[in-house]
Amino acid sequence: MDRIPILKMGSFLLVTIQVDLYDRLALTLENDLITMVSRTGAKGVLIDISAVSIVDSFMGRILGNIASMSRIMDAETVVVGMQPAVAITLVELGLTLQGVHTALDVEKGMELLHSKIGITDEPEEDEEGPDDSND
Amino acid sequence: MDRIPILKMGSFLLVTIQVDLYDRLALTLENDLITMVSRTGAKGVLIDISAVSIVDSFMGRILGNIASMSRIMDAETVVVGMQPAVAITLVELGLTLQGVHTALDVEKGMELLHSKIGITDEPEEDEEGPDDSND
Numbered sequence: 001m002d003r004i005p006i007l008k009m010g011s012f013l014l015v016t017i018q019v020d021l022y023d024r025l026a027l028t029l030e031n032d033l034i035t036m037v038s039r040t041g042a043k044g045v046l047i048d049i050s051a052v053s054i055v056d057s058f059m060g061r062i063l064g065n066i067a068s069m070s071r072i073m074d075a076e077t078v079v080v081g082m083q084p085a086v087a088i089t090l091v092e093l094g095l096t097l098q099g100v101h102t103a104l105d106v107e108k109g110m111e112l113l114h115s116k117i118g119i120t121d122e123p124e125e126d127e128e129g130p131d132d133s134n135d
Numbered sequence: 136m137d138r139i140p141i142l143k144m145g146s147f148l149l150v151t152i153q154v155d156l157y158d159r160l161a162l163t164l165e166n167d168l169i170t171m172v173s174r175t176g177a178k179g180v181l182i183d184i185s186a187v188s189i190v191d192s193f194m195g196r197i198l199g200n201i202a203s204m205s206r207i208m209d210a211e212t213v214v215v216g217m218q219p220a221v222a223i224t225l226v227e228l229g230l231t232l233q234g235v236h237t238a239l240d241v242e243k244g245m246e247l248l249h250s251k252i253g254i255t256d257e258p259e260e261d262e263e264g265p266d267d268s269n270d
Contacts, residue, residue, distance in 0.1 A: 005151060005186045005216070007241045009144075014241075016140060016151045051140045081140070106142045106149075 003028050006036050012044040012113060013037065013075075014106070018051045026062045033066060037073045044113035045070050048106060050081030060095035067100040076101065076116045080109035138163050141171050147179040147248060148172065148210075149241070153186045161197045168201060172208045179248035180205050183241060185216030195230035202235040211236065211251045215244035 004025065007014040013036055015029070033045060047063065067077035078101040090097065101116070103109035139160065142149040148171055150164070168180060182198065202212035213236045225232065236251070238244035 003186070004153065005183065007149075007151065007183060007185075007216075009241055009245070014142075014149075016142065016153070018139065018151070018153045048140060048142060050142075051138070081142075106144055110144070 003032060006032055008036070008040055008042070011042055011117075012046055012110065013040070013042045014046045014048065016048040016051070021059055021062055026058070030062070030066060030069065034069050034073060037070060037075050042075055043117050045075055045077045046106060046109050046113065047077065047079045048081045049079060049086070050083065052086060053083055055086045055089050057093050057095060060090055060093060060097065063097060063100055071099065076113055078103055078109040078112050080104065080106050138167060141167055143171070143175055143177070146177055147181055147245065148175070148177045149181045149183065151183045151186070156194055156197055161193070165197070165201060165204065169204050169208060172205060172210050177210055178252050180210055180212045181241060181244045181248065182212065182214045183216045184214060184221070185218065187221060188218055190221045190224050192228050192230060195225055195228060195232065198232060198235055206234065211248055213238055213244040213247055215239065215241050
């Protein structure tokens with residue numbers, strides 16, 4: 001088991017975390033996820049952590065990292081299925097998962113992503129760069 | 136890690152197998168899945184095995200069992216993401232996964248389920264039992 005599978009579902013990517021995220025696995029997941037976002041043009045990333053019963057600051061940081069990276073790649077991240085004990089631990093650790101959206105389950109997460117993507121289609125500010133039109 | 140999470144997505148259930156299915160875990164998965172089919176009225180079960188690189192006759196039997204149980208509960212089973220080596224091994228083991236539908240990835244599996252559910256809405260043959268109408 002050297003990598004966590006990433007499932008493409010329409011314009012979203014779904015990741016189910018079922019094992020402990022040790023260093024190398026977490027880095028591989030970050031890499032794979034960003035590569036997939038880039039390759040598929042996914043607009044949302046759903047991370048299901050319903051099987052995660054123990055959380056530490058490392059795990060919290062990884063989730064934050066993934067959310068930050070995805071946002072730079074123009075994709076929203078929603079963490080779903082968090083167990084109550086995990087939420088308690090995260091807050092006690094002082095990790096409020098800034099920039100990470102959460103939802104109770106995958107279906108609600110999908111709805112949230114749909115609404116986010118629906119709302120965030122405002123015109124982007126074009127940076128005025130040199131006219132490098134290569135047509 | 137004592138159980139594999141089952142994600143409900145609309146009228147389908149999605150299971151991602153990322154770990155080796157030893158005896159107890161497989162039985163728990165079978166139980167959980169059938170309970171979920173019953174509780175949610177799911178019409179399809181998607182099993183993603185893209186992270187499974189080694190398969191044995193036990194795994195083949197478990198997939199067959201799940202498909203048989205689901206069919207009795209009026210749900211179709213589609214196995215997706217099978218690695219080529221796994222397909223080779225299954226055939227060499229003489230396991231042709233009868234009754235299990237397969238698709239290349241989750242998206243194609245979803246399409247297959249949609250088409251199956253669309254097709255299979257033919258009227259069921261009612262068994263002529265005693266008239267136990269409790270209205």
